Amino acid sequence: MDGGRWLVRFTERRQADLTLYCLPFAGGTAAFFRPWANLLPPWVDLCAVQPPGRQDRWQEAPHVALAPFVAELADRLATDLSGRPYALFGHSLGGLLAFETARELRRRGLPQAELLGVSARGAPHLPAPRDRLHLLPDEGLAAALVAIGGIPEEIRRESDLLAFLLPTVRADLTLSETYQYQEEPPLACPLSVFGGDADPLAAPDALHQWRRHSDGPVQIHLYPGHHFYISDFLTAVVGALATDLSGTALSWARRGQASHSHRRVG
Template sequence: MRNRWFYQAEPQDDAGVRLFCLPYAGGSASAYRTWRDLAPDHVHVHPLELPGRGARWGETPVSKLPLIADMLADALAGHLDRPYALFGHSMGGLIAFELTRTLRGRGLPQPVHLFVSGSAAPDLPRTRQPIHAAPDVDVLEELRFLGGTPTELLNDAGLMELLLPALRADFSLLETYQYHAQPPLTVPLTVFGGNADALVASEKLHRWLRQTSAASRLVVLPGEHFFLHSAVADVIATIADALVAVAPKDLPHAHRGVARPVGPPRSPSLPGT
């Protein structure tokens, strides 16, 4: 039976480093559908599909971050026998962080690297008004503000009616999140930001670096909040460079990332935050 958590093939005998990717609010695993072809040989991309979107459309979306972190830890526990890394953009970055702490708490293998993209540091309070329980019109207005959602989708009332439950769950996950101080991670950390991102200012990114005692760095790329798509070649090349040192030495084609620019992926899901 196909594992519902994996958008593409379930991890088998990956010779390089497994890269598990988590979507932004309103997004799905298809946001990373091109990454497998763009990544070099030593990076094996595995987009993760959360309940309530994509191939899991009919499932109830999860609205609490601790619950989704526990569910993901259960789903990945059998796939941590090889070197692996976590990547998440915006909401996905926060999930990746809490998933790493959950795995540590269970005594499971830690990622060789944590990549957080377009996400404010977890110990910072949210500054935008909660909208997960707001009227539909307010949720749609928030999506317009966030950008990244085609106008024709926002104007499609039937489609929006289908998508709103997952969107509300994602906003609830973010808006009800409570940061609890723990010892810093011991995992190397790379934080990505966009130089024109109006949602996550640079000072909200720098504070991430205190969340690990291992090597950490901030990489600022051209683009607004969804630079994940517009600067995809730079994102993947940076990930590949970070992981080449931990890829198995006998991998014949382990090399620094060579990614070609592509346009933003098309998805029936709506990008949120």
């Protein structure tokens, strides 16, 4: 594990052309992205984000506000980047965190992402849902998580396990549901937006409104299913993301050639 326990690499691809930083959903862990390591092409270095409050970081308090989370993650990424092109991807809450991390890195004057991938998250400028899950009592929150596919019914019946999991989920939902969008210029990088066509939390129209947040090309990828459609279409999603990433390869090559030409002339 790298980056002060924030960053997890399941395979070593230090010679890869691009690093893909992936952020999990509310209550999720870096392990959610472990299967991706065998699905991504070898030129992509997969690096999953492990937020505090889960797995080997379970003794750390999870963040309940977005700004401190993003600032701390940006510190880790700034150290990890080492000048290599990178992209960001996140599912659900992870999509929002990826977006705000991209903006924070831009505010710091660091190189911008080659691509931002967002899954199962409506555009950030849209009003928050009226249902505030983080305010529900434990039983109500557990029922809501089962309903959207966030946890299986079996876990709901395991009171000890549920008592261990819910505080982290509640903290993440607090972060998500108290988020307040602040207007900034659109990102310059392409956007790849993914979602389920029957997701009650991120309807197709809300996904299409991500177009407002990039001056680059925006690809919308819809699949049959609900909020966790990605579990049924993982190979397809990773393949589509890899294709979109490969579309930026020409821009890397052009920049590299321009830099090489400049050095020769100078």
